[in-house]
Amino acid sequence: MIIGSCKIKLRLYSPESLKEKRMIIKSLIERLKHRFNISIAEVSDNDLWQISTIGIAIVGNESVYVDEVINKIINFIDNFELVEIIDCEIEML
Numbered sequence: 292m293i294i295g296s297c298k299i300k301l302r303l304y305s306p307e308s309l310k311e312k313r314m315i316i317k318s319l320i321e322r323l324k325h326r327f328n329i330s331i332a333e334v335s336d337n338d339l340w341q342i343s344t345i346g347i348a349i350v351g352n353e354s355v356y357v358d359e360v361i362n363k364i365i366n367f368i369d370n371f372e373l374v375e376i377i378d379c380e381i382e383m384l
Contacts, residue, residue, distance in 0.1 A: 295357035
């Protein structure tokens with residue numbers, strides 16, 4: 292069993308308030324959950340309205356599969372127009 296985790300720090304450009312930030316992050320999280328069948332949550336920077344950190348976990352049989360899914364997730368987030376990836380930490384167990 293291979294467990295992949297990824298911690299992604301995001302910069303949001305459009306929100307003017309925490310409420311708008313939460314709407315953007317919630318939309319991104321729901322899209323990722325349904326598209327990739329992963330566990331995901333906002334894990335840090337909850338009180339900052341232009342920064343967010345999300346944590347992602349995926350379990351698979353092979354490290355190649357887990358790595359491939361994590362890379363697809365990063366590409367998906369990179370193409371999501373409302374956020375920019377600032378930092379990304381990937382760990383495989």
